[in-house]
Amino acid sequence: MSFVLIAAIFIIVFLISIYKTVEVDITLKYYELFGKKVDELRDKVVWITGASSGIGENLAYELASVGCKLILSARRKQELERVKTKCSEIAGKKLNDEDKDFLVLPLDVTKFDTHDQAVQTVLEHFGQIDILVNNSGRSQRGIIINTEFKVDQELFELNVLGTISLTKVVLPHMIERNAGHIVVVSSLTGKLGVPTSGTYSATKHALQGYFYSLRTEVYDNGIDVSIVCPGPVKSAIVENSVSEKFGKACRTI
Helix, strand or coil: CCCCHHHHHHHHHHHHHHHCCCCHHHHHHHHHHHCCCCHCCCEEEEEEECCCCCCHHHHHHHHHCCCCEEEEEECHHHHHHHHHHHHHHCCCCCHHHHHHHECCCCCCCHHHHHHHHHHHHHHHCCCCCCCEEECCCCCCCEEEHHCHHHHHHHHHHHHHHHHHHHHHHHHHHHHCCCCCEEEEEEHHHHHCCCCEHHHHHHEEEEEEHHHHHHHHHHHHHEEEEECCCCCCCCCCCCCCCCCCCCCCEECCC
16 A cells, blocks of 8 residues: 555544544645645735625734735725724734735725726735635525515625626736636525525525636636635624615614
């Protein structure tokens, strides 16, 4: 039996032993142990949408800790400034470096006609975009038959079309450089439909189909496409979810 095979068997047994005793995804644990380290992203320019809270906010802190340069986007400028301040504290930046390395760029991804200017602003500030993290979006709580069509439309514009629009504006820059990474935060509901989240699930299915297709199309351009499907995350996602009624969040009803 070859050394490689013995080593492979040992690794598999080791991972299974961890998997049985800890709540963990075995694939993620493998890459945590043997994959690339987050430190390798140092000095990369990373644009995060939905950066004012939840996954986007905490991702910003993690990337700031390893020396990434960040564009923080969401609709709430005040919250973005709060995130920027904490990123600066984590990275140990002085005031001048803070403004140079962390850019607050308020953005409503459903205002498609603003995306070109947003990309131009980023390029004027940093000169390049290495990674785009499409994290903006909202969840939903509501029975399909009771959900107003305007709610369906709103979710598709935010969760799907906004992501597609911004990606298509960033892509020419990445193709020109023959380098880049598009990251899309999807969900387990993008793989399996969930009752009371029918439209949300549909938007995540749409992202899966679109960006799996894009991955193949831009492979020869040196661009990676990653689709992330997080499990349960402690955040305000339920309180901020849209309800069955247009314009009404779950926390307001």
